[in-house]
Amino acid sequence: MASKIRVIHCLNQFFGGLGGEEKGGLAPEWFAGARGPGSLVQQIAADIAVVGTIVVGDNYMAEHPDDGAREIVALIEAQIAGDPDLRPDLVMAGPAFAAGRYGMSCGAICQAVQEQLGIPTVTAMHPDNPALELYRKSLTAVRAGADVMGMRDAVDAMVRVGIKLVAGEAIVSSEDGTIPRGIRRNYFAEETGARRAIEMLLRKLDDEDIGTEYAMPVFSRVAPAAPVADIAKATLALVTSGGIVPRGNPDRIESANASKYGEYSLEGLDRLSAESHQSVHGGYDTTYANEDPNRVLPLDVLRDLEREGGIGRLSETYYATVGNATSVKRAESYGREIAAKLINVGVQAVILTST
Amino acid sequence: MTLTLHRHSVQTVALGGTAGIVGGILTVNADTLRSYLQSRDDRLTAIRISLALPGEATRIVCVKDVVAPRAKKSGKESGTGTLSVLDNVAVVTCGPIVGFQEGIIDMSGPGADYTPFSRLPLVVLDIDVGDAVSPHEHEAAVRSAGLDAAEFIARGCIDTKPDVIETVAWEPLHGGPDLPRIAYVYMVLSQGLLHDNYVFGRNAKEGLPILVDPRAAFDNAIVSGNCVSACDKNTTYHHQNNPVIAELLRGHGSRWDFAGVVISNAATRLADKQRAAEAAVELVANMKADGALVSKEGFGNPDTDLMMLLRGLEQAGIRASAITDEFAGIEGDSQSLADATPEADAIISVGNANERIQLPAMTTVFGPLPDVTRLAGGYPHSLREDGTMEVELQAIMGSTNQLGFSRLSCREV
Numbered sequence: 001m002a003s004k005i006r007v008i009h010c011l012n013q014f015f016g017g018l019g020g021e022e023k024g025g026l027a028p029e030w031f032a033g034a035r036g037p038g039s040l041v042q043q044i045a046a047d048i049a050v051v052g053t054i055v056v057g058d059n060y061m062a063e064h065p066d067d068g069a070r071e072i073v074a075l076i077e078a079q080i081a082g083d084p085d086l087r088p089d090l091v092m093a094g095p096a097f098a099a100g101r102y103g104m105s106c107g108a109i110c111q112a113v114q115e116q117l118g119i120p121t122v123t124a125m126h127p128d129n130p131a132l133e134l135y136r137k138s139l140t141a142v143r144a145g146a147d148v149m150g151m152r153d154a155v156d157a158m159v160r161v162g163i164k165l166v167a168g169e170a171i172v173s174s175e176d177g178t179i180p181r182g183i184r185r186n187y188f189a190e191e192t193g194a195r196r197a198i199e200m201l202l203r204k205l206d207d208e209d210i211g212t213e214y215a216m217p218v219f220s221r222v223a224p225a226a227p228v229a230d231i232a233k234a235t236l237a238l239v240t241s242g243g244i245v246p247r248g249n250p251d252r253i254e255s256a257n258a259s260k261y262g263e264y265s266l267e268g269l270d271r272l273s274a275e276s277h278q279s280v281h282g283g284y285d286t287t288y289a290n291e292d293p294n295r296v297l298p299l300d301v302l303r304d305l306e307r308e309g310g311i312g313r314l315s316e317t318y319y320a321t322v323g324n325a326t327s328v329k330r331a332e333s334y335g336r337e338i339a340a341k342l343i344n345v346g347v348q349a350v351i352l353t354s355t
Numbered sequence: 356m357t358l359t360l361h362r363h364s365v366q367t368v369a370l371g372g373t374a375g376i377v378g379g380i381l382t383v384n385a386d387t388l389r390s391y392l393q394s395r396d397d398r399l400t401a402i403r404i405s406l407a408l409p410g411e412a413t414r415i416v417c418v419k420d421v422v423a424p425r426a427k428k429s430g431k432e433s434g435t436g437t438l439s440v441l442d443n444v445a446v447v448t449c450g451p452i453v454g455f456q457e458g459i460i461d462m463s464g465p466g467a468d469y470t471p472f473s474r475l476p477l478v479v480l481d482i483d484v485g486d487a488v489s490p491h492e493h494e495a496a497v498r499s500a501g502l503d504a505a506e507f508i509a510r511g512c513i514d515t516k517p518d519v520i521e522t523v524a525w526e527p528l529h530g531g532p533d534l535p536r537i538a539y540v541y542m543v544l545s546q547g548l549l550h551d552n553y554v555f556g557r558n559a560k561e562g563l564p565i566l567v568d569p570r571a572a573f574d575n576a577i578v579s580g581n582c583v584s585a586c587d588k589n590t591t592y593h594h595q596n597n598p599v600i601a602e603l604l605r606g607h608g609s610r611w612d613f614a615g616v617v618i619s620n621a622a623t624r625l626a627d628k629q630r631a632a633e634a635a636v637e638l639v640a641n642m643k644a645d646g647a648l649v650s651k652e653g654f655g656n657p658d659t660d661l662m663m664l665l666r667g668l669e670q671a672g673i674r675a676s677a678i679t680d681e682f683a684g685i686e687g688d689s690q691s692l693a694d695a696t697p698e699a700d701a702i703i704s705v706g707n708a709n710e711r712i713q714l715p716a717m718t719t720v721f722g723p724l725p726d727v728t729r730l731a732g733g734y735p736h737s738l739r740e741d742g743t744m745e746v747e748l749q750a751i752m753g754s755t756n757q758l759g760f761s762r763l764s765c766r767e768v
Contacts, residue, residue, distance in 0.1 A: 137688060172768055180767045184687035186706045186748070187766060188468075193678050193759025194598035197703040198537075201646045201676040202611070204701045205535045213704040213764060214681065216697060217690035249735075256584065256731035256749060257685070257709055282456060282731035283655065285548035285582070287490050324731060325584065325654065325749055327684030327709060328693070 004049040005166050006086070008076060009038040010093040010109050012102045016055030024101075026057035028072050030079060037095065037155055045159045051086050052079060061105035068105070069112035076117065088119055089166045095124035095154040096131070098146040103131030111138045120165040124154040127179055140171055141179045220332070234348040237315035239338060241323030241331075242289065242296040242355035243281030244272070253322055255282030261321035261334045263341075266314065271300035283324030284355045296353055315347050323354060357524070358570040359437045361428060361517035365444040368406055368476040376512040381444060383478055383508055391507055392480075398496040401483040405721055407447070408476050413462040414714075415479055416722035417730070418752050419448045419494070420501045420579050421472055421592040426509035427574075433555060434571035439513045445475050445592050446508065448501035449722040450482040453493050454549045456731045458585020458752035459714075466714045469754040471761055472592075479721045480504055494549055498580050502591070523570050525604060527642075528612040538614040538644035538673075539569070539599055540635055540664055541577075543589070544652040545620035549582040552589075552652075554618055564619035564635040566642075569604060572597045577618070583653045584731045586708040586748055586755040587680050593753065598760050599650055599678075614642040621653065621660040632663035640671045649677040651757040654708070658694040669698035676701035680755035681765050683707040685747070691765075706755040706763035708732070708748050716742025 013023040015036045034042055034050035042050055054072055061068040080087045091113045093106035103125045110121035115138075124144040125131065132141070142161050144154035157177050164171060170187075173180040189196060196213075204210050228234045245253060251262045269276070272293040279289040279296060294300040297318065305311045319338045323331065342350060366379030374384040385404040393399050407413045423445055430436015447460065460472045467473035482500055484493050528534065543552040545559035552559040554577050567576065577594040600616065607613040619635040622628055639647050647668050651661050661677055668675040679702060681691030687707055724742075727733045732750030739745075748754040755763060 170768070172766060174766065178768075182688055183768050184681060184683040184691065184707050184765050185768045186710050186763055188762045189764040190762070192598055192762055193703050193705040193756070193764070194602050195759070196764075197599070197648050197650075197676050197678050197759050198602055198606070200701050200703060201537065201648050201674065202535065204674045204676060205646050210701045212700055212702045213766065214679070214691060214702040216695040216699055216702075217692060219690070219695060252735040254734050255729055257682075257747060259734075282454075282584075282729075285454060285490070285550070287548070325682050325709065325747075327682060327689035329684055329689035 004047050005090060005163065006088045007041065007048055007050045007090050007092055007162070008052050008054065008088040009034065009041065009050050010054045010056065010072065010091065010106065011036055012105060013055060013057045016053065018055055024057045024059035026055065027060055028054050028056040028068065028075055030054055030075055037151065040151065040155045041092065041159055044156055045163070048159065051088065056105060058101035058105060061108060062101045065104060065108040069108040072109055073112050073116045076113070090162045091119055091121045092158055092162060093121065093123040095144045095151065095158065096129060097144050097148065097150065098126040098129055100130045103129035104134070107131040107135030107139055111135055114138065122158050122162045122165060124158050132179060136179070137181050137183060139181065140165065143177050143179055228349045231311055231349070232309055233312040235313050235315055235346055236302065236311050237342050237347040237350050238297055238299065238302065238318040239350050240297050240320050240353045242353055243279040243322040244277055244289065244293050244297040244320050245280055247276060247278050249280050253280055255280055255322060256325040258322040258326050261319055261338065264318055264320065265316060266299060266318055267316045269299060270303050272297060281322045281324055281355060296355060298351070298353070315342070315345060356435045356568065357522055358434055358574065360521045360523060361437060361439045362519040362521060363441050363512055363515065364518045365441050365476065368444055368478060370404070370406060374511040376515050381441065388504060388507060392500050392503055395503060396496055396499060398484045398488050398492060399482060399500055400485050402500070403481040405479045405481070406476065407462050407479050407721065409462055409474055411462045412718040414717040414720045415447055415449050415460040416720065416724055417449050417452045417457040417726050418460055418585065419453065419457050419497050421590040421752065422446045422501045422505040423592050423595045424505040424509035425575060425595065426506050426513050428513055433574045433576040434568040438574055439509055439517070441509050441512060443475060445472060445477055446501055446505040447472070447477045447479045448482060448497050449479060450497065451723050452726040452729055453490050453497070454582030456582040456584045456588065458730065459727065459746065459750050460752050461714060461717065464715050465712060466751055469712070469748055469751045469763065471753050478504070478508065481721050490549065494580060494582065502578065523573065523604065525569055525607065525613065527614055528608065534610065534612045535645045536612045536614045536643060537603065538639045538642050538647045539603060539616045540639060540647050540649040541616055541618045542621055542649060542651050542657070542660060542664070543577060543618060544581055544583055544657060546623045546656070551580045553578040553580055559620045560622065564617050564631055564638055566638050567616050567618055569600045569613065569616045572600050584708065584749045585752045586732065587652060587654055587757050589652045589756065589758055590753065593756055593758050593760055597758055599648060599758055614644045619664065621657040623656065628660050628663060632660065632667050635664060636667035636671050639668060639673055644673055646674040649675060650759065651677065651679050654680060654682055655693045658692045662694045662696040662699060665699045666696045676703065678703045678705060678757050678759045680705045680757055681707045682709050683765070685709050685711055703759060704765045705757055705759060705761065706748065707765045708755045710748050711745060712748055714744040714746065
């Protein structure tokens with residue numbers, strides 16, 4: 001018994017054998033040993049012991065997924081406290097097939113168990129299960145059929161993937177039959193990139209399945225804002241991805257893949273200078289930007305325009321980050337935050353300088 | 356036209372008195388080499404010459420370039436004549452940071468798996484220049500020193516009998532067996548301001564795209580002078596050992612007809628990008644190629660050059676595949692490229708350069724270790740007091756090489 005993989009299995013009221021729709025509101029309940037699909041798990045894998053089963057109603061979880069997941073984590077902790085032999089190596093949930101509420105329940109449970117207990121989890125669902133929209137990135141979910149007809153295959157796959165998880169092995173969607181998580185991970189291929197590229201080209205020329213290693217992303221497009229009605233009255237702000245920061249880089253913004261943006265005052269400054277500012281960007285030759293930082297953050301000409309009445313006024317705060325090897329995801333979040341802050345202080349237009 | 360390689364297989368390298376190669380042992384006389392380099396360039400104020408051998412607990416930082424020692428024995432034109440080649444060894448230049456985008460080579464430990472240079476005995480030149488030397492002059496001085504050193508070391512072995520004499524044959528088939536005709540579009544970065552490369556001695560900003568004999572690459576036709584991120588700058592060594600050309604030559608005449616190489620560039624201005632892509636596509640179309648393979652250098656801005664080339668090739672009826680790395684974020688959950696086109700449906704990924712790696716402390720370090728915190732791929736907190744480091748793969752030399760030199764790849768999990 002000691003050498004077996006210990007599993008706690010989470011099921012809904014139906015597969016847990018407690019009833020149908022009318023029992024959907026059931027709070028989490030602990031049962032010793034395997035129930036329903038859990039028996040199949042043990043049948044398939046002699047080296048797995050389902051030490052306990054938690055059954056929870058679909059509606060209970062759908063109505064308060066976070067609280068429900070917390071209760072289940074607490075329930076597992078309580079069982080372990082009572083009997084250390086119940087500490088699971090793996091938590092399984094489902095299969096949920098295409099059932100939306102059950103899928104959400106499995107997703108919430110798996111995420112909470114992984115994050116709060118650090119125990120690996122595996123579930124199974126149909127690729128169209130709506131729970132994937134919410135939990136895709138954190139879930140190891142094997143592909144399952146739409147309904148209970150796919151039970152045997154789904155449990156089979158859960159067992160296989162679960163054993164790999166317990167062994168600490170990497171799971172790869174294309175090889176393990178899991179639902180892709182939208183996460184890119186490096187690995188060493190058998191052949192060099194050059195060889196793979198030639199073989200891929202030959203496949204393409206032969207009209208065979210190309211098997212691209214990176215499917216083109218879909219870019220989000222932003223509709224431009226309406227033109228500024230009267231620039232001579234507008235408040236302008238400066239924002240740059242060219243890495244112009246006060247000398248000394250007080251926020252320690254990284255030279256590549258910046259993890260933050262800075263927010264700096266321009267008050268009392270008529271222009272930037274080599275003594276006051278510098279570029280910390282790692283993607284371009286900063287010699288000329290450091291010589292005269294106005295070349296990237298054009299404070300000098302904007303002050304001129306302010307004096308001449310060409311613009312209403314310049315916002316006294318500028319924002320800067322480094323747009324070098326910075327992931328699109330991060331850049332989008334900085335853009336959203338900075339835009340909200342600018343709107344808050346009544347800015348109508350922005351000069352965004354990139355490098 | 357033929358290119359004959361006189362290949363010397365280097366088993367190990369030693370620093371010592373009499374320079375040359377005897378029984379696979381390459382001896383480098385550090386004093387002679389240093390004097391030679393300094394006699395050619397008075398900007399070089401100090402050159403510390405050391406060896407870094409595979410498996411040693413050695414870290415080389417702020418690596419600028421890696422160069423394979425080769426010297427011309429006969430013939431003038433690049434890609435013809437006789438070239439004396441030292442295999443399994445390289446010259447590495449390092450020293451205080453010039454741009455941000457120099458890199459790390461670890462000779463052992465987890466970082467060593469990601470750089471091809473950990474598998475070679477390396478002659479390391481840790482170079483200082485005078486205080487008055489500008490960054491651009493600094494780059495030029497160190498670049499020339501690396502090339503000169505590699506040539507000097509190879510020339511010292513030129514009269515020794517080579518282990519292997521190899522003739523590199525290539526003649527496009529122009530008919531004959533029914534094989535797919537494949538061209539190679541070889542994109543080199545040409546953005547200026549420390550993002551330069553040199554093709555036949557000329558800055559890649561000008562005079563490209565051109566059609567070249569594939570063998571020219573082996574004969575130092577392309578020299579790296581750029582400070583692009585360490586992971587995907589093509590070092591001079593990568594050019595000298597271009598794996599796409601080597602592979603295409605290997606299968607030429609049996610599996611495909613290698614039609615030739617178009618060297619194209621990657622400029623900063625949109626109009627220049629469009630012009631270069633159109634001209635490159637036209638050169639490939641003139642070869643009557645069925646397919647073309649495109650390799651890349653750098654990331655972000657050059658993603659656009661790559662997409663333009665792929666779109667143009669496909670629209671001209673030429674099927675295309677391409678090699679690129681990814682910047683998918685530390686967690687790997689961001690989109691990976693700065694540009695995209697539906698025609699780019701045959702992509703080889705050589706890895707996510709944002710992925711982080713923990714590097715152990717090393718007993719020997721060449722170059723200024725604290726500068727790693729300023730490298731692209733390093734962080735202000737990268738270097739810990741005990742000498743351990745956390746960096747992105749971006750900071751490791753050649754980790755995501757887009758000529759397809761290595762085996763690293765990336766996939767969705």
